[in-house]
Amino acid sequence: MATFFGEVLSVYSRAVEEGDDDLDENEEDEQIRRELEEKREVRLHWNPEVSETLNSGNKLQCSDFIVAVGLNASRVLSVYVLSCENWDAVGHASVWNERSRAPSGQTSDESACVLYRQKDNPSVLICQVACHISEDQLFQWTEKVFDCLLQKELNITVLSDSSVAEYKTADSLCSSSAPFLRSLHSRDYRGQPVCRSLEQPNIVTGLPAAVMNHCEVHRIGAVVYQCYSDVTGLDSVTIETYRPALSRLGKSVLLDPSPSTDLLCKFARPNNIQSNLYI
Template identity: 25%
Template sequence: MSTFFGEIVQRPSRAFWDEEDESSDDDSNLNKSLGSNELTMKWKNEENQKTYSAELFLLVNGYVAEEYVKRVILNKDAVANIYETQPKEKFNRTSQSKLDAEVAQLYFLDSNVLLCTCKTTFDVTKSSQLIEQISPFMRKAKHVIIMTSHSACSHFHEDRSELPLSFLKQLQTDNYLGAKLYGHLEQPNTVTGVPAQALSWCQVFKVPAVAYILYTDCEQVDSITTEPLRQLVSKLPVKLPQKSLVFSNERITRTSNLYM
């Protein structure tokens, strides 16, 4: 059953909710702690940062999706990095090398494509800060496409035997007019973190966008797991060259979730 975009659906079990789950001093202190660090974008060439705009803005998050893009699509160095920086009052106690933690990178693939890869270790509570950094590029782009990957164990389906080892679902904004390439992400499945924040931002500011969610039985970058991504990239509005990769069957066997 589908619902309107952005609806908040409470979990069916009360085990996930507490009747006295209200703000407390501890929660307040936690929120202050979470908000103590800020995100900063650092450009390799400060003079050209205002010229970076593209027809397609591609946001990639999730281990399999990120690794596939890095191995198969990327052919240039990053033009900018986004770092998590601690407040200045901590500078005297901590070395600068420990203050800045890279959370995302921007790549200008060609005159039409701007790619942003977000690390899977990024704190999702700061997703809004990351979106604030990349929102100018999403606003200028004609197409905003989000690619993310999750374990198939997190996908809810009545009969899991019907599902392939690796498959894609999609979720789009109301004003997205592109082709429907895959089935709609049905309830109770959800998108979280940076992909959800980016799609919600596009919905609010009326920027056409679509998110493709890859579900995989094995979080390993092998030929079977990444086949849906290969097909997806070939269908994007802007063509991207994909390099061929040779995968190690021995490595796949060791990390597979399948049991004989």
């Protein structure tokens, strides 16, 4: 290359060095991506008895699988079902994402998906999902949980929380209308839902939708009961709204007809009224 004064200078290409820098950056990005994917992987942790059954190649005999998605739905089951002393915690699903970062080793109802099995009838399973599951984890969760269950003659019931603000209707909703219950079932569901079907154009989203999609594909009878509420905490009105769905569960599980006042106060705490701008 000639300079302004005509002097010839040797020139070397920096393309190789620049390419190496890009390659290093790509490898580093790829490693970060792999670590993040590994961290976001849904993992099932079973007690020794269940692990032994699954490790031997057998699946869990299950006639009824009840999934409670959301704090209110989970707490309703805690009050009316799990309060009876005939349930054992048999495992949990650990889920990490931006909105659900449970401390290492913590398996409480509000940080993990806890699975319970009935002592008198081991074929009945309950899963409380009080934590958030991201969109990229929904398929993982559904596939891994259902892969452990013998799906022949399996019945699925999903209790789900939803904000009344997400409910679409041509009629105006007054404050006294909420909370209310709507249902959506798969084509292989043989029962009769206890409430009205979810009207179009409303849809079911999140984990209930992933479970329903799995059941539709694999021809499993399933029903989703979605409770639309205008409060973020469990109260007596919400409990009464879920009661028809709970009465249907009474055919396969033992319900506590009159839970203690202390138990109700533990889960149904009064909420301070505040503006939605700051929720």
